[in-house]
Amino acid sequence: MTSPQHAPSISFPLRLAIYIAGGIILALGITLNTKTCLGVSPIVSVPYCISVLAQFPLGILTFLFYGFCILLQFLLLRREFEPIRLCQIFMSFVTSLFIQVFDTILPVPEPLSFRLLLLTAAILLTGIGAAMTVAMQICPNPADGLAEVIGRKCGKTFGFGKNLFDLISLAISAAIGLIFRRQLIGIGAGTILAMIFTGRVVALTQKPLNRLNEPAEYRKKC
Numbered sequence: 001m002t003s004p005q006h007a008p009s010i011s012f013p014l015r016l017a018i019y020i021a022g023g024i025i026l027a028l029g030i031t032l033n034t035k036t037c038l039g040v041s042p043i044v045s046v047p048y049c050i051s052v053l054a055q056f057p058l059g060i061l062t063f064l065f066y067g068f069c070i071l072l073q074f075l076l077l078r079r080e081f082e083p084i085r086l087c088q089i090f091m092s093f094v095t096s097l098f099i100q101v102f103d104t105i106l107p108v109p110e111p112l113s114f115r116l117l118l119l120t121a122a123i124l125l126t127g128i129g130a131a132m133t134v135a136m137q138i139c140p141n142p143a144d145g146l147a148e149v150i151g152r153k154c155g156k157t158f159g160f161g162k163n164l165f166d167l168i169s170l171a172i173s174a175a176i177g178l179i180f181r182r183q184l185i186g187i188g189a190g191t192i193l194a195m196i197f198t199g200r201v202v203a204l205t206q207k208p209l210n211r212l213n214e215p216a217e218y219r220k221k222c
Contacts, residue, residue: 059100127201
């Protein structure tokens, strides 16, 4: 148990509020990425592809996809699966719910210049939202949780697992689109840009957010 003098400098209710806000911001960023029509974020490429083909709500399919990510974590970890990972179900619900809300209310812009600005905003919001959820050290979203497990099982870092998971997701999306419609669905320049720059936004944002979890006396010394 963490001693009082080494406890995080912010309370758990505030950490939880930042964590949930991060999930909502992440959902907004992911949805904006789809609205650009330049390519979706790799994290939702599979549910987006199925959503387009089956004409089924993106939010519901994202929730099912996240549930599958949690199941894969259990199958890969077996006895090492920590019960705290089940909290990812809560984050799955929050993120998926707001993806559906934003997908319903946000329009698709027509001018290319506006779509490029929207893509920039999408990447920034996705990175900031992801950094907020990770920095609060409660539990990651299921996709990041699975990426962490993949990296661990490969003897590599989370970054390696994230890149590998993104590539696998895009490969599955491409296969589904080519098989059922003979074209790529939701994969484009925006997808590649999201893969490259979202991680950079996370890296820049996470450092100041991590300081919120540092013990108060350590922050005073700094």
